[in-house]
Amino acid sequence: MMQVRPNLDYEGPKSHQHHRAFVFGFEYGFLKEKLDQKEAAKRANEQLGFVFDIGPNPWSKPATSSFGCKPSLVKMEYVSPEGLRLDGRRPMEMRQIRAEIGTVARADGSAVFEMGNTKVIAAVYGPREVQNRSQQISDQALVRCEYSMANFSTGDRMRKPKGDRRSTEISLVIRQTMEACILTHLMPRSQIDIFVQVLQADGGTRSACINAATLALADAGIPMRDIVTSCSAGYLNSTPLLDLNYIEDSAGGPDVTVGILPKLDKVTLLQMDAKLPLDIFENVMGLATEGCKAVANYIREVLLENTKQLEYRRGL
């Protein structure tokens, strides 16, 4: 079990932006005493004239039941009073990570990366001749990326058409992140393809994809400035949380994804899709960066082990 407990002396400030949710949660709890939960939801709905869908049952174990459905306005407890998260982790604890190199035999480089239940495969083809001549760049390599999700990767089975907006966006993010670390000027007039395939999605696919792509690029022997590692962090129940899973991710709170070059100590990717006060943001981002560093250590170990194996097989 990988555990990250960066020493951030941070005390969760008493919530101000979750104020309304608190009030609402209180009201809901109050009603609960009298009525059964479904009734309560209906009543609350009518009273407030609010249209929302109530999750299956906010008090049951959400680990399985609320998978795939957006938690309602009803306040959910993402961190228990004992300081434990829904899946039993501490706020600053990462999910178990596992990586394997060389899983796709026919690719030039490939890797599997798992973060808890999230599992992605990355395959790298290249550097090779540019397939579409018009895209050729005369002084550097062309880097391309495609992100795809397997039909069975999510809780609800859905058949999405290829190239929807979300996957196009993630493809672009991964491409730009990887392009920043590949020494493209060493391979002019050539092309490098990175394909990432999500087998299981449980939050943090973006980060997992970047980590898998790094390993695959290293496996393919493509010259890089440094490895890129990525990790996400969020802020829920006035607590910064490292490495959000699907339920925490779909809670609608801020989700900061950070990608760093650990040796150079530089940030190459930073994404957030909610508002957060600046001082809290610094803490959350710091937490994510610590996560990235932990991932970097692990990735380096895996690469080292892989190189040892190669050395051993060559009889050196």
Next chain:
Amino acid sequence: MAAKPGSAPTTYSPSLTQKTRPPIFKGNDLDWVRPDGRGFHQCRPAFFRTGAVNSASGSAYAEFGNTKVIVSVFGPRESKKAMMYSDIGRLNCNVSYTTFATPVRGQGSDHKEFSSMLHKALEGAIMLETFPKTTVDVFALVLESGGSDLPVVISCASLALADAGIMMYDLVAAVSVSCLGKNLVIDPILEEESYQDGSLMLTCMPSRYEVTQLIFTGEWSTPDINEAMQLCLDACGKLGKVMRSCLKEATSASQE
């Protein structure tokens, strides 16, 4: 084409005789009759005519009972997509259904695989090396679906290719057989197809006696396979003759 009623009524009055069809299949009794009164090993009368589309390099129309198909062939012409050089020609096939082809409107879309099956059935018969760097497009349109659509499309397409003057080893004739209970029925209609336990489609080049495509579904034992294949090969040979005579007629008519 359509059967004329005995006495031509002056006003249009739809008759309801078509609507009350007897149930076609009851258990394993051997005495059932096929809905259109054919014998088990009797095909529907085949009708072929070439030159149905003027703008195409070659075309053909085929009608087997209620199944009506039109195929047009374009090319050999320049490949539309910028593709890699190849020293043999390319064959591009597409099968589509009209919206009114099936009893329920617009239900012909679940036949995506027909295009690739048509391609596979034809590619073994065409001398692709005679038109390097170019493409031949085969567009088939099912006007009315009345069962055994794919075999009719394939036979009709090979006739259209011949009409277009594409070099082929032989015409391709296709026939399907349905297995209903213990019985093998040749050239099944739509109703029989929906009740079938298994089916077999065979396309072959009759003069060369070679099979270009063979598809089985359902469970078959070896003796059944032998019987069904023999039945299909025999029917293909006869169908080939009909197709050949259609081509001969067309050329002799144009010479006159």
Next chain:
Amino acid sequence: MVGLSVGEKHFIQGGIAQDLRSDGRKRLTYRPIYVETGVIPQAHGSARIRLGATDVIASVKAELGKPSALQPDKGKIAIYVDCSPTAAPMFEGRGGEELSTELSVALQRCLLGGKSGSAGSGIDPSSLVIVEGKVCWDLYIDGLVISSDGNLLDALGAAIKAALSNTGIPKVNVASETSGDEQPEVNISDEEFLQFDTSGIPVIVTLTKVGRHYIVDATSEEESQISSAISISINRKGHICGLTKRGGAGLDPSIILDMISVAKHVSEQLINKLDSEIAAAEANEEES
């Protein structure tokens, strides 16, 4: 796709003629099969099969649905295959769609049998019905090609067989008898699971004809040399459950019959091998 020189082509063909292929196998030997079950925790059943460098995953998901009006006593089964671009750069974007459809249709034909659903089907669709005409299980079988080195159809067929034997469908209790058009209320049990009887599911054997000989389990180099290939699905009883010829030149009918008999012989060994591998994988999964 696979660029081979004249010398390489000659080498492959010569090896096949001498019953010694370039990886040391005989003409009718499969590559070693590795089976792993339960690889996708969200699915009701899943399996991963590796045949040399070919790597596929199959998952089975069951959802409650309504049976079609035409066949109220049968559940629905659908097979979809996706070719991931990780397998080959040519599958990028819409590049894999054509192959995906072809594989899906071939699998549907080989494993699900005729339209009536009774003969030649590995899974009995009437076993999926909960309340006739109202509630049934819809079985979605998804295949994913992760790495491709020839013989995808056989590998996918085997993966689906393994995934189905790994599948547990929750037991459903119909809460109360409802009349008329009302949808009956059902309770899905999360403790009791029903297993499929997978002994009737056929295996798919693809015989590739190179020159005058047939080979099984062709690698992609060998596949580029085919004159024609036939995929045959055969069940334990030795009955043919589906057959597709996969393009190429025409074949004499007697050769096809000969290929069928060879495939039957090969399928017996394959079924036994696969069953023991599946059993081993299941035991392995339970241990860990």
